Amino acid sequence: MQQTDKKITIYEIAKEAGVSPATVSRVLTGNANVKKEKKEKVLELIKKYNFKPSAVARGLSDTKSRIIGIIVADIRNTYYADMYVACENAANKEGYSVMLMNSFGQTSMEIRQLGKLVQWRADAIIQLGGAVDSLTTDPSYVKEVNRLLGNKIPLVVTGKLDNTNCYQVQIDAAAAMDMLVQHLVSNGNKRIALVGGRLDVESTYIKYNEFLKLTKELELENSSLYTDNFGGYGIEEGTVSMNELIERFSLAGKPLPEAVICINDSTAAGVIKSIRKHGLKIPEDITVVSYDNTDLCEVAEPGLTSVAYDYEKYGKTLVRTAISVADGKSAERQILIKPSGLMVRKSSNYKRN
Amino acid sequence: MQQTDKKITIYEIAKEAGVSPATVSRVLTGNANVKKEKKEKVLELIKKYNFKPSAVARGLSDTKSRIIGIIVADIRNTYYADMYVACENAANKEGYSVMLMNSFGQTSMEIRQLGKLVQWRADAIIQLGGAVDSLTTDPSYVKEVNRLLGNKIPLVVTGKLDNTNCYQVQIDAAAAMDMLVQHLVSNGNKRIALVGGRLDVESTYIKYNEFLKLTKELELENSSLYTDNFGGYGIEEGTVSMNELIERFSLAGKPLPEAVICINDSTAAGVIKSIRKHGLKIPEDITVVSYDNTDLCEVAEPGLTSVAYDYEKYGKTLVRTAISVADGKSAERQILIKPSGLMVRKSSNYKRN
DNA sequence: ATGAAAGCGCTAACAG
DNA sequence: CTGTTAGCGCTTTCAT
Numbered sequence: 001m002q003q004t005d006k007k008i009t010i011y012e013i014a015k016e017a018g019v020s021p022a023t024v025s026r027v028l029t030g031n032a033n034v035k036k037e038k039k040e041k042v043l044e045l046i047k048k049y050n051f052k053p054s055a056v057a058r059g060l061s062d063t064k065s066r067i068i069g070i071i072v073a074d075i076r077n078t079y080y081a082d083m084y085v086a087c088e089n090a091a092n093k094e095g096y097s098v099m100l101m102n103s104f105g106q107t108s109m110e111i112r113q114l115g116k117l118v119q120w121r122a123d124a125i126i127q128l129g130g131a132v133d134s135l136t137t138d139p140s141y142v143k144e145v146n147r148l149l150g151n152k153i154p155l156v157v158t159g160k161l162d163n164t165n166c167y168q169v170q171i172d173a174a175a176a177m178d179m180l181v182q183h184l185v186s187n188g189n190k191r192i193a194l195v196g197g198r199l200d201v202e203s204t205y206i207k208y209n210e211f212l213k214l215t216k217e218l219e220l221e222n223s224s225l226y227t228d229n230f231g232g233y234g235i236e237e238g239t240v241s242m243n244e245l246i247e248r249f250s251l252a253g254k255p256l257p258e259a260v261i262c263i264n265d266s267t268a269a270g271v272i273k274s275i276r277k278h279g280l281k282i283p284e285d286i287t288v289v290s291y292d293n294t295d296l297c298e299v300a301e302p303g304l305t306s307v308a309y310d311y312e313k314y315g316k317t318l319v320r321t322a323i324s325v326a327d328g329k330s331a332e333r334q335i336l337i338k339p340s341g342l343m344v345r346k347s348s349n350y351k352r353n
Numbered sequence: 354m355q356q357t358d359k360k361i362t363i364y365e366i367a368k369e370a371g372v373s374p375a376t377v378s379r380v381l382t383g384n385a386n387v388k389k390e391k392k393e394k395v396l397e398l399i400k401k402y403n404f405k406p407s408a409v410a411r412g413l414s415d416t417k418s419r420i421i422g423i424i425v426a427d428i429r430n431t432y433y434a435d436m437y438v439a440c441e442n443a444a445n446k447e448g449y450s451v452m453l454m455n456s457f458g459q460t461s462m463e464i465r466q467l468g469k470l471v472q473w474r475a476d477a478i479i480q481l482g483g484a485v486d487s488l489t490t491d492p493s494y495v496k497e498v499n500r501l502l503g504n505k506i507p508l509v510v511t512g513k514l515d516n517t518n519c520y521q522v523q524i525d526a527a528a529a530m531d532m533l534v535q536h537l538v539s540n541g542n543k544r545i546a547l548v549g550g551r552l553d554v555e556s557t558y559i560k561y562n563e564f565l566k567l568t569k570e571l572e573l574e575n576s577s578l579y580t581d582n583f584g585g586y587g588i589e590e591g592t593v594s595m596n597e598l599i600e601r602f603s604l605a606g607k608p609l610p611e612a613v614i615c616i617n618d619s620t621a622a623g624v625i626k627s628i629r630k631h632g633l634k635i636p637e638d639i640t641v642v643s644y645d646n647t648d649l650c651e652v653a654e655p656g657l658t659s660v661a662y663d664y665e666k667y668g669k670t671l672v673r674t675a676i677s678v679a680d681g682k683s684a685e686r687q688i689l690i691k692p693s694g695l696m697v698r699k700s701s702n703y704k705r706n
Numbered sequence: 707a708t709g710a711a712a713g714c715g716c717t718a719a720c721a722g
Numbered sequence: 723c724t725g726t727t728a729g730c731g732c733t734t735t736c737a738t
Contacts, residue, residue, distance in 0.1 A: 007715095009714095009715055009716085010715070010716065011715080019724075019725085020724065020725045020726075021715090021716080021717095021725090021726095022716095022717080022718085022724070022725060022726080022727095023723090023724060023725075024716095025715095025716065025717055025718085026717095026723095026724085028716085028717095029716095029717075031717085031718085032718095032723080032724090033723065034723070034724080035723060035724085038723090038724090050500050050501060052468060052471045052472045052501075053472060053715080053716070054413070054472065054474055054714090054715055054716070055469075055472040055473045055474070056409055056412040056413050056418055056473065056474050056714090056715080056716090057413050057714070057715035057716040057717090057730090058715080058716055058717075059409040059716090059730090060407070060409050060410050060413050060714085060715080060716075060717095060729095060730045060731065060732090061715075061716045061717045061718080061729080061730050062716080062717055062718080062730080063717095063730065065409055074438075075428060075434050075437060075438060076431060076434040076435060076438055076648075078429060078431070081428050081429040081434055082429060084428065085427075085428060085429055085455060088453075088454070088455060097452065097469060097473065098452075098453070098454075099450065099451075099452055099453075100441075100451070100452075100453045101441070101451075102438060102441060115405060116408075116450060118405045119405045119406065119407065119408040120408045120409065120450065121407055121408070121409050147403050148403060148405075235648070235651050235652060236651075266648075266652075269651075269652040272654075273654065276654065295429075295588075296649075296652050298588050298589075298622075299588060299619075299622040299649050299652045299653060300652060300654075301625075301626065301629065301653075301654045360731095362730095362731055362732085363731070363732065364731080372708075372709085373708065373709045373710075374709090374710095374731090374732080374733095375708070375709060375710080375711095375732095375733080375734080376707085376708060376709080377732095378731095378732060378733055378734085379707090379708085379733090381732085381733090382732095382733075384733085384734085385707080385708090385734095386707065387707070387708080388707060388708085391707090391708090406731080406732070407730090407731055407732070409730090409731080409732090410714090410730070410731035410732040410733090411731080411732055411733075412714090412732090413713095413714045413715065413716085413730085413731080413732075413733095414713075414714050414731075414732045414733045414734080415714080415732080415733055415734080416714065707738100708737100708738085709736105709737090709738085710735105710736090710737085710738100711734100711735090711736090711737105712733105712734090712735085712736100713732105713733090713734090713735105714731105714732090714733090714734105715730105716729105716730090717728105717729090717730090718727100718728090718729090719726105719727090719728085719729105720725105720726085720727085720728100721724100721725090721726080721727100722723105722724085722725085722726100
C-alpha cells in the first residue's frame with residue numbers, strides 16, 4: 001500500500017484531471033457550471049485522494065470564515081449544553097462550523113474569548129449567558145465589545161447588552177411565569193413563593209415582576225411575603241434559601257407556602273432537599289415547580305414539574321439571526337421565544353382542597 | 354469618534370510604524386528580535402487599532418492551524434462536558450483553540466465531523482466516547498479514520514481503536530472497581546450486584562471482569578448471580594434493570610443484593626428510583642454506589658456515592674498527548690489515569706452488622 | 707536587526 | 723464553459 005505523502009491540493013487535482021485549479025474550485029463550491037465530463041473526472045479524483053479542501057485557505061480567500069463563535073457561561077450546565085447543541089446543529093445545517101468557548105461567568109474571560117473569536121474572523125458571535133444576562137449592562141464589557149467587534153462582527157445574545165448593536169433572542173420569561181402560576185392556581189394553591197435567583201439578572205427580574213403582577217391580579221394571599229427568597233442558581237443555594245424561608249415562617253408562626261416556584265431546576269433540586277429534610281411531603285405539603293426542564297427533573301425525587309423550551313427552535317433562531325446579519329441581510333433586533341409547554345411531573349401533581 | 358472602516362492588517366501597521374510587514378510579524382510571533390524602539394511603536398499601533406492578527410491567515414501560512422478538534426458523543430452528558438472543559442482549558446493554556454463537535458454516538462456523524470476537522474486542518478483530534486468506546490472496533494470507522502487522518506493528523510481517544518495509530522488516554526476502570534468493591538466490603542456488604550451498561554463497551558467489560566475477579570477472590574456470596582443486570586447508561590434504563598433484578602430475586606425467593614454498583618450516575622439515579630418505588634430504604638436495605646461523580650450525585654436522594662476523577666488532569670493529559678504528537682514529538686501510546694478518589698455520600702453510608 | 711519576496715491553498719473577477 | 727491572474731493576511735527564508 002504505497003502512500004505518497006505528497007500534499008494534495010486543488011492544483012494536484014487540477015493537474016491530474018487536466019483542468020485548471022479554478023475549475024476544481026468551481027466544482028468544489030458549486031458556484032459555477034462545469035461541463036459534466038470534467039466535473040465527474042474531478043469528483044473522481046477527489047474521492048480517490050480523499051481530498052478535503054482547506055477551510056483555512058478558503059476562509060482567507062473569500063473573507064468569510066464560515067465560523068460562528070459561541071461564548072457560553074458554562075457548558076457543564078445542562079441548560080447551556082442543550083442550547084449549544086441546538087446551535088451547533090442549526091449551524092452545521094447552514095454549512096457553518098462552530099467554535100465554542102466557555103467564559104465561566106467572568107467578564108475578563110468573555111473578553112479574551114471574544115478576542116480569540118475575532119482572530120478566527122468568526123462571521124458572527126452568539127453569546128449564551130454571562131455578562132449578557134445582567135439587568136444592568138457592565139460598561140467595561142460594552143466597551144470591549146464595541147472595540148473588538150465594532151460593526152464588523154454581529155453579536156447575538158440571549159439577554160441584552162445596552163449601547164451595543166447586538167441582536168437579542170430571548171425566552172419569554174414572563175410567559176413562562178404565567179404558565180407556572182396558572183398551573184399552580186388551577187391546582188388550588190394560594191400561597192405561592194418564589195425562590196432562588198438574583199434580581200440583577202434580567203430574566204429573574206422579569207419573572208419577579210410578572211410574579212408580583214399576577215399574584216396581585218389573582219388576589220393571592222400576601223404574595224409579597226413570599227418574594228424575597230433569592231440567593232442563586234445552584235443546588236446548594238436552593239437548599240439554603242428554602243431552609244431560611246421555612247425557618248422564617250415557622251418562627252413567625254405563619255403558614256408555609258403551599259407552592260414554591262424555583263428559578264431553575266438546580267435550585268429546585270436544592271429546594272426539594274430542604275423540604276424533605278424538614279419532614280414535609282412533596283407535593284402534598286408543598287408543591288414545587290421550576291424552569292428549564294433539564295435532565296435533573298427526572299433525577300429529582302419526586303419528578304420535577306418544569307417549564308420546557310423548544311431548544312431546537314431557539315438554537316435555530318439564534319443561528320439564523322447570526323447568519324442573516326453576517327450576510328448583510330436584515331434581522332429582527334429582538335425576538336421573544338415562547339416556552340413550548342409545561343412538563344408536569346409528580347412534584348406538582350396534587351390538587352389542594 | 355471617527356471610525357475609518359479601513360481593514361487593518363500588518364501592512365497598515367507596518368506602514369504607519371515605518372517598518373516592514375515582516376517586522377510586524379516578528380513582534381507578533383516573538384520569533385525573532387526586533388529593536389526595542391520599533392517593537393514599542395508597533396505594539397502601540399496594535400493597541401491603538403485593536404488589531405488582532407488573523408488566525409486564518411496565520412494558519413494558512415505556517416501550515417499549523419493551532420486548532421485541536423474534539424469529537425464528543427454528547428456534550429449534554431455532564432461527564433463529557435466536564436472532560437471537554439478540562440480539554441478546552443488545557444488547550445487554551447498551550448495557545449490552541451478548540452473546535453467541538455457532537456457525534457450523538459452515530460458513526461456516520463463521527464465520520465462527518467472527522468471530515469470537517471480535516472478541512473479545518475486541525476493539528477490533532479481528540480475523541481471522547483462514541484465509536485472509540487467499543488470493545489470491538491467498528492471496521493468501517495477504522496477505515497475512515499485511516500483514510501481521512503492517515504499519518505497526517507494525530508488522534509487521541511479515551512477508549513481504543515484497533516488498527517489505527519491512535520493514542521489512548523483512559524481511566525483505569527479496574528482500579529475504579531477496586532475502590533468501589535473495597536468500600537462496600539469494608540462496610541460489611543457481601544451480596545453485591547452490578548447494574549447497567551453494555552458488555553460491548555470496553556470500560557464496562559473491564560469493570561465486569563474486575564468485578565468477577567474481586568468477588569471471587571473475596572469469596573462473596575454467589576457473586577455471579579448478581580452480574581447479568583445490564584441494559585444501558587440512562588436513568589430509565591437503570592430503573593428498568595433494577596426493577597427486573599428485584600422481581601427476579603423475589604420470584605426466586607432469593608435475598609436481594611445488599612449493595613448495587615451502578616455503571617454510572619445516570620443509571621444509579623434510575624436504580625435509586627426503582628429501589629424507592631419498591632419501598633426499600635437506601636442505604637439501609639440496599640446500598641448504592643456508582644461512577645463519575647457528576648452533579649447528579651448531589652441531586653439524587655439520598656446523595657450518591659461515586660468514584661471521582663480528576664478531570665483537569667485527564668484533560669491536560671489528553672491535550673498534552675495531542676500536542677506532542679502534532680509537534681512531531683513522541684508520546685506514550687497508552688496512559689491509564691487513576692481515579693482520584695471516592696466521594697462517599699449517604700447512599701453508601703451504612704455499616705452492615 | 708530588518709526588508710524583499712515567495713508561498714500557504716483557495717476563490718473570484720476577468721477574459722476569452 | 724474554462725483558463726489566467728490576482729489577491730486574502732500572515733510567516734519565513736534569504737539577503738543585506
